[in-house]
Amino acid sequence: MKLLFYLSGENIDLSRKEVIYLLKAFDKKYKIIEAKDQILIIETDIDFKVFKRLGLCHKVLEYMDEEIILDGTFAVRVQNLGEKKGNKELEKKIADEIQKQNDFSLKTDLENPQNEIYCLCSEKLYIGKTLITINRKEYEKRKPQFRPYFHPSSLHPKYARTLINLSQAKKELLDPFCGTGGILIEGGLMGLKVFGLDIEKKMVEGCKKNLDFYGIKDYSIKEGSVEHLDSYFQNIESTATDVPYGKSTKLKKDIYEMAFEKIYETSKKACIVLNKEYDFEKIGFKLLDTEKLRMHRSLTRFIYVLQCE
Numbered sequence: 001m002k003l004l005f006y007l008s009g010e011n012i013d014l015s016r017k018e019v020i021y022l023l024k025a026f027d028k029k030y031k032i033i034e035a036k037d038q039i040l041i042i043e044t045d046i047d048f049k050v051f052k053r054l055g056l057c058h059k060v061l062e063y064m065d066e067e068i069i070l071d072g073t074f075a076v077r078v079q080n081l082g083e084k085k086g087n088k089e090l091e092k093k094i095a096d097e098i099q100k101q102n103d104f105s106l107k108t109d110l111e112n113p114q115n116e117i118y119c120l121c122s123e124k125l126y127i128g129k130t131l132i133t134i135n136r137k138e139y140e141k142r143k144p145q146f147r148p149y150f151h152p153s154s155l156h157p158k159y160a161r162t163l164i165n166l167s168q169a170k171k172e173l174l175d176p177f178c179g180t181g182g183i184l185i186e187g188g189l190m191g192l193k194v195f196g197l198d199i200e201k202k203m204v205e206g207c208k209k210n211l212d213f214y215g216i217k218d219y220s221i222k223e224g225s226v227e228h229l230d231s232y233f234q235n236i237e238s239t240a241t242d243v244p245y246g247k248s249t250k251l252k253k254d255i256y257e258m259a260f261e262k263i264y265e266t267s268k269k270a271c272i273v274l275n276k277e278y279d280f281e282k283i284g285f286k287l288l289d290t291e292k293l294r295m296h297r298s299l300t301r302f303i304y305v306l307q308c309e
């Protein structure tokens, strides 16, 4: 099947990689047909439902580049990519063409169609049938300030999801600097078993409170330092973490080297975010990818996608 991804616009490279690493996580063969701006078209036989997990994507569509033969009611919606607005005239034209291809047998239902034909309009028109609409408002509702236990250091849920997807977690996820659980909440909601460690008792309690609030049950959160990570957790599938900077670093020596050695020993794959560039290969990791994440004008973070074996 050819899948058309309507990616979110804030970091297109990162949103593309998120899709690709999810395919890699499930060992699926894929062929990139087109990757241009917010459009990504991929041919693959993966069960598309897995893409419900994406953080930086609006919609996943079945790409329709030939005749559009439908069963059931339909509605056409057009999204102009540059201007972020619809186009009623074009919607009508495409709907008429689809009716023609279906011998004028289709019923329109603009409210609740069985087939939503979604058209992305840039220099070219891309047409697909909606398979998944990612409810990004839900991500907004889970932002740090809306959780029972709040700390400003927590990442936006959409980025937490992206890190998890880059870490290729399918069953288990560890965050050895779990803080308030921003990454673990999203992991838990994706159906992963989540493991967390934090040196601060109040963070551990807050993290548990937050996980409970979102109905996540399959978790294990410990209080302790990353120096002893391997005494709490072993053989974990994937780690995704946002390491502490400045004041929140509770380590005397080189926190990074020691923390990364422990992550290397504990997990098979990892996605690590930090505030500077770092040579992970000296620890033994295989470097799969790097990406910059611009948080705001004066803050850029570096994302590393790593393999530990």
Ligand SMILES: C[S@@+](CC[C@H](N)C(=O)[O-])C[C@H]1O[C@@H](n2cnc3c(N)ncnc32)[C@H](O)[C@@H]1O
Pocket (backbone or CB within 6 Å): 151, 153, 154, 155, 175, 176, 177, 178, 179, 180, 181, 182, 183, 197, 198, 199, 200, 203, 224, 225, 226, 227, 241, 242, 243, 244, 245, 248, 249, 250, 251
């Ligand atoms: C950037 S915050 C993590 C944010 C987290 N991802 C969230 O969503 O809340 C870093 C966390 O690392 C913890 N920390 C600092 N030094 C540590 C250490 N040596 N071992 C474990 N945790 C530590 C801090 O208490 C803080 O909660």
